[in-house]
Amino acid sequence: MKEIFPYTGKAHVIGITGPLGTGKSSLVDQLVRSYRLQSKKVAVLAVDPSSPISGGAILGDRVRMLEHSLDSNVYIRSMASRGDEGGLSRASKDAVRILDAAGFDLIFVETVGIGQTEVEIVDIADTIVVVLMPELGDEIQAAKAGLIEIGDIFAINKSDLPGADKVLYNLSPMLSTKESGWKQTAIKVSAKSVVGIGALVAAIDDHEVFLKSSIGATIARSTQRLKKELIDRVSDLVALNLRKRLEEDPEFNLALEELSKKELDPETASRRIAQRYISRDTN
């Protein structure tokens, strides 16, 4: 990573997110095909919010990507996100950097958008495409709120199903101009029938041009991301060390014993122990 880092920052990183079952993988497949026709080098990173227990993958099925497997300008990989950090792992951030330094023009990062992951894709992607579809249940519709805030482009997939216009109709009033000045846009597509892919590619390219034209905002965002990453990494290293020390701390084990006997409550116990590891000068 040390040698790679200086060579990063050239690729256009596109986050593809949305509820389960909206056909994200098929849509990415079509986008890859489209960008390959433009002779772009394309990488796909499918980040699976797999169970930390089983490591079982959700996105899976990279088989349909087999068509690209002999094309050395296409790189496809599934990664299981580790539990500790919520959806997208640090490993995927590093993988994006490696692909970036390796000269890929476009890097698609595909993830299921629900709960945490939708937020974390914001820390990785330059452009975020939210994939929706007709006939999602009520629960999923409600979950869209978070997705709507982060999306740059909304792709209403499976638009040959009834209800696609209704999704567009309901979505339109929610679209707004983001803080960056980018106007959110929605496009009906069908990965299966290869409909609207050109319009989606055009929207992605528009957003890339937009980002390049607002260079000040882009640098500020990049610095903000690096700051967050540095704080997170330092916190993790310190936490790792703390855990080791706690295991050997007699005060910790005493507090745990008192907790078990209910002579102490978790909050008081944690404050008492934490005090031993927080330096007095700043607290």
Added chain:
Amino acid sequence: MKEIFPYTGKAHVIGITGPLGTGKSSLVDQLVRSYRLQSKKVAVLAVDPSSPISGGAILGDRVRMLEHSLDSNVYIRSMASRGDEGGLSRASKDAVRILDAAGFDLIFVETVGIGQTEVEIVDIADTIVVVLMPELGDEIQAAKAGLIEIGDIFAINKSDLPGADKVLYNLSPMLSTKESGWKQTAIKVSAKSVVGIGALVAAIDDHEVFLKSSIGATIARSTQRLKKELIDRVSDLVALNLRKRLEEDPEFNLALEELSKKELDPETASRRIAQRYISRDTN
């Protein structure tokens, strides 16, 4: 919490989890009705894996619970889980304790099981009911792996739909005897048609009896949970303090500047800074 904690540990906490759209809320509603007929005091905590950005809720729709709203022996509340801690928040853990101390016999904790949350319910619930249904898509089927490991009881809801027997048939060979000695069991139910609710209640009660009979294992598990909670709480307090200190640390800001110029990589930078906050004696 300090005054409440000694009074906790009496309620039977039942985690209800499973993919979106399987009808968890309706099923809980039926279970509440059933336990109320036994004059049990029942609480329901619906923990929404809402977007940390919007706070938008997924489970929602507590309206159907209105029937119980005038019954003072039923307590129903939705909570949005906070982003930082992945699905189930500390607040929900505390809420369970408050309900426990308040004398509720049964506490249902309802959450969408995907990714992280399914694991965290393990830290809260005594009995875990995984709700599945026929005709879930491939993606969701694959996601079941993690759910299957944590479930004590599997409720195949909407069993009046075609395919319920197929779900049961596919699920059966995956069921096993858990480390605790409990044999996982699957039951076809329909919250809508009120089918199989009695069998589900019987299975939940069986599991409670099982837990009470293996008291040694139950205490060991409780201590293990408290240890994890204490480590997490201490880590959070230390991390909070660390963040404050980092903001004011000139070395941190220097490293950030070097990072932005790509004269330094994130890993080297974080190790350099973390070293300043890790005591030498234990590292």
